[in-house]
Amino acid sequence: MDMNRLRIQLFCLLLLWAGGLSLSYTHAQAPMTIEQALDIAEENNPDLKAAKLNLERYQHNLVAQRASLKSRFSLDLNPVNYSKSRRFDNRLSQWYTNETLNTSGTFMVSQPILMTDGEISLINTFGWQDNKSTVEGRDNRNRAFSNDLYLRLNQPIFTYNRRKMELQQIEFDYENAGIRYALQRLNTERSITNQFYAVYMAQNNLSISKEELENTKQSFDIIQNKVEADLSAREELYQAELNLANAQSAVEERIVSLENAKDQLKQTLGMALDDDVEVTVEIDVSPVAIDLVQAVQSGLNSRMEIRQREIDIELAELQMIRTKSLNEFRGDISLSVGIIGDHEKFGSMYDNPTQNPRVAISFAVPIFDWGEKKARVKAQKVAQTIAKLEQENLQIDIELDVRQTWRRLENLRTQIDIAEKSVRNAQLTYDINLTRYREGDLTGMEINQFQTQLSNRKIAYAQALINYKIELLNLKILTLYDFENEQPIVPVREWTGTKY
Incomplete structure (x- = not known):
């Protein structure tokens, strides 16, 4: 029996040594706070990085769209264009040979008009040509410079402003991406907080188990001495x-x-799974007076999901405009005015200029579409109704979530008080019964039950504290209000000067 006891003791020492070795690297690391964990996730969390990149993509799209509304400058060059062909002149009913060598360039400045969806352009085409025609053995030749300068206006009529609507669409997409990024940050904070407290709870449970092991070892030493003394x-x-x-x-x-x-x-x-980490947190639960009416109102006024539903409704309105434009009656007006001059000498091109006004009006008139437009408009009206219903249901869901979380917080405050008293009573009970165990009034099985009871009470108390902190965080996310510091929170950061 002595050899068996020795083997058991050696076995326990080896297991303790292995457990300590497995945690040696942990103790070598500086404990991580929850604030540090959130900072690490800001840079490394995959979901958060994807949401941030998506926001960056929409931001670049918005910058590009706004840049497209500014004046555009372009230059088209045709350095050399040579051709020689045999043609038939219908007016004179005879064949002729035409040989042409020319070079030209067109410089254009165009300015989109956001308010009317039109475009005004200033265009200048400069060129030089050497044109030779041979008709029945006679040569006609012209070498001259030419310059065509004119101002042109293109304006669609009887239709919606496509350019303005496209800008609104991209602005909504950018705002929506910003909201999704902010929501992802909040969800990441909630996930990290839960897992952070899970690690803390696991550390706490390990500490309690080690304390229980020490108490059990003490009890073993007591009964071993008593057995040896008969x-x-x-x-x-x-x-x-x-x-x-x-x-x-x-x-x-x-x-x-x-x-x-x-x-x-x-x-x-x-983080890399090979990295080691140890967490530290001070769970100081002080009573927080939370007004339910204020919490609900803050959630309804601040939740970004409501703005997302509003964006969905506005996007549905834009889509309705597009749908109604199917097979629409529309027109286009094109106006231009300018002067053109030509001469063999460069400096004399505008000695005898010619005005070249142009006017063009066109219409697209739908006749019959077999009811396509009418059906699509009805379908879009249904989509608008769905978007409004989702907004109303979201407001109800937000209020329900806030109410339920508030009730859980009130209940958890009571559970914390009960758990704290349970730990105190379990500790006193264990101390009393340990004395009885030393005196031989209790068996080993009975003292083990009191030890287990004490460990369970400590774990339940720590879990109650963590549950309260998590529910308080949930309420902060649901209402976007920090009730501990009594201030609203704004999960939306500045992104290159624009708040989303």
């Missing part, structure tokens, strides 16, 4: 050995749970 039955020593083995097994299980919780946290933070 003051207790040897069966009590067997039970003590079993309690000690179970306590050591509990420590090993807690170590496994801690490592698994760390891996989950590292994955969310975007």
Whole structure:
């Protein structure tokens, strides 16, 4: 039996040494606070990085669209154009040979008009040509410079402003991307907080299990001395050995749970799984007076999801305008005025200029579309109704979530008080019964039950504190209001000078 006890003790020491070795790297690391974890996730979390890149993409689209509304400058060059062909002149009913060599360039400045969806352009075409025609053996030749300068206006009529609507569409997309990024930040904060507290709880459970192991080892030493002094039955020593083995097994299980919780946290933070991490947090739960009416009103006024539904409604309105434009009656007006001059000498091109006004009006008149436009308009009206219903349902869901979270917080405050008293009572009960155990009034199985009760009470108290902090965070996210510091929160950061 002495050899068995020795083997058990050596086995326990080896397991403790292995557990300490597995945590040695953890203790070598500086503990991470929850603020540091959120900063790491800001740079490394995959979902948050994707949302940020998506926001950046829409921002570039918006910059490009606004740039397209400014004046555009272009230059088209045709350095050399040579051709020689045999043609038939219908007016004179004879064939002739034409040989042409020319060079030209066109410079254009165009300015889109956002208010009317039109475009005004200043165009200048300068060129030189050497043109030769041979008719029945006679040569006609012209070498001259030419310049055509004119101002042109293109304006669609009887239709919607496509350019303005396209800008609105991109602005809505950009705002929506900003909201999704802000929501992803809040969701990431919630996920990290939950997993951070999970690691903290696993560390706390491991600490409690180690404390339980020390108490069980103390009980084992007590009963071992009593058995050796023939003051207790040897069966009590067997039970003590079993309690000690179970306590050591509990420590090993807690170590496994801690490592698994760390891996989950590292994955969310975007860290390498080989990195080690240890968390530290001060859970100071002080009563927070929260007014339910204020919480609900803050949620309805501040939640970004409501703005998303408003954007959906506005986008549906834009889509209705596009739908109604199917097979529409529309027109286009093109006006231009300018002068053109030509001469063999460059400086004399405008000695005898010619005005060249142009006017063009065109219409597109639909006749019959077999009811396509009417059906599509009805479908879009249904889509608008759905968007409005989703907005109304979202407001109801927000109010329900705030109410339920507020009730859970009130209940958790009571549970914390009860759990704190339970820990205090369990500790006093254990201390009293440990004395009885030393005096031989309790068996090893009975003192183990009191030890387990104490450990469970400590775990329940820590979990109650964490549950309260998590629910308080949930309420902050639901209402976008920090009730601990009594100030609204704005999860929207400045993005290159634009708030989204």
